[in-house]
Amino acid sequence: MQSFFKQVVLSVSALFGLLAFGAMSAGAVTATQTSSVSAYFGELIGIITGDWQKYGGLFTYLQGNEYFMYVFLGIITIIPVIFALHLAIVGAKHFDHGGNQILFFPLFARIIHFIAAASFSALTITGLLIVTGHFFGGGPFIRLARYIHIFAAITATPAVLCMLIIWFKDMLPALCDIKWIFILGGYLSKKKVPIPAKKFNAGQKMWYWCAIPGGLLMLATGYIIWGFGAQLDYVRIAVMVHNVLGMIIVAFFLTHCYMSIFAIAGSLESMKTGYKPEEEVHILHSLHKYKPSDIKPAKHH
Ligand code: HEM
Numbered sequence: 001m002q003s004f005f006k007q008v009v010l011s012v013s014a015l016f017g018l019l020a021f022g023a024m025s026a027g028a029v030t031a032t033q034t035s036s037v038s039a040y041f042g043e044l045i046g047i048i049t050g051d052w053q054k055y056g057g058l059f060t061y062l063q064g065n066e067y068f069m070y071v072f073l074g075i076i077t078i079i080p081v082i083f084a085l086h087l088a089i090v091g092a093k094h095f096d097h098g099g100n101q102i103l104f105f106p107l108f109a110r111i112i113h114f115i116a117a118a119s120f121s122a123l124t125i126t127g128l129l130i131v132t133g134h135f136f137g138g139g140p141f142i143r144l145a146r147y148i149h150i151f152a153a154i155t156a157t158p159a160v161l162c163m164l165i166i167w168f169k170d171m172l173p174a175l176c177d178i179k180w181i182f183i184l185g186g187y188l189s190k191k192k193v194p195i196p197a198k199k200f201n202a203g204q205k206m207w208y209w210c211a212i213p214g215g216l217l218m219l220a221t222g223y224i225i226w227g228f229g230a231q232l233d234y235v236r237i238a239v240m241v242h243n244v245l246g247m248i249i250v251a252f253f254l255t256h257c258y259m260s261i262f263a264i265a266g267s268l269e270s271m272k273t274g275y276k277p278e279e280e281v282h283i284l285h286s287l288h289k290y291k292p293s294d295i296k297p298a299k300h301h
Pocket of ligand 1: 160167208215260261264267270
């Protein structure tokens with residue numbers, strides 16, 4: 001209970017910091033808002049591509065030839081195909097859910113994770129719609145996607161900050177991660193042998209260090225693009241960073257969804273109940289040390 005309140009206090013203070021940040025952003029936008037949304041983006045694109053000095057040329061080349069869009073479309077097609085092949089050839093890992101259960105994700109972590117999961121899902125879908133907007137003829141549908149994108153960014157921010165705080169220590173690199181990377185966490189084999197990993201394995205740590213600092217950088221560049229109060233080249237750099245980092249995060253996000261929904265059968269339960277089967281912990285997190293109070297004994301019928 002004490003750690004729950006500690007986490008709440010830490011995160012609520014982060015939350016207030018963010019609300020102040022959000023209020024400032026809203027203020028910045030109303031100050032710069034032009035007459036209509038289309039005039040606003042017309043002005044933004046005009047400014048970004050108008051001046052060919054410095055980053056204008058590179059941006060116009062990448063954006064003008066729709067390279068950002070093609071790479072995004074490539075990512076959301078190739079990655080699911082690779083995982084569909086993995087599921088068909090190697091298959092999911094199955095563990096006994098009838099035995100003892102180990103507490104892995106306390107209530108607060110699950111609440112925060114749910115907010116992040118919902119926000120990122122909305123950000124990914126609306127981000128892809130914005131990038132492919134002209135296929136949908138732009139207009140009110142894409143404008144709605146932009147508003148949802150901004151709203152989801154604001155809701156994602158406190159969740160990302162809380163995740164940074166509550167999992168920071170467990171996500172720090174460890175020697176066993178090197179061995180995990182060499183065997184790709186045992187996911188290319190059907191055998192169930194103990195895998196060198198503590199609470200989080202190297203793959204989960206890669207996702208964390210991509211989604212959390214990367215997520216904060218996406219928020220910062222998104223703020224510059226949205227408020228476009230910054231200098232011209234900063235807006236151009238922000239747009240390019242937002243696109244390229246967006247590609248990396250979407251690729252990792254799809255991987256995270258595959259690993260947590262398909263690769264380990266029943267893994268989604270751990271984010272609903274907070275508990276993982278003891279067998280799964282002993283195999284996939286064989287170096288994880290847990291307290292006796294974390295064990296929920298098996299129900300004997
Ligand atoms: C629809 C989207 C998502 C689903 C279904 C999902 C599901 C899950 C599940 C089931 C776990 C427990 C995995 C395990 O330990 O075996 C998990 C862990 C985790 N999730 Fe998510 N998640 C989603 C989105 C996100 C997002 C957007 C973030 C970050 C911003 C995130 C960050 C994490 C982290 C850091 C962990 C712990 C380490 C890991 O398993 O990767 N998740 N998620």
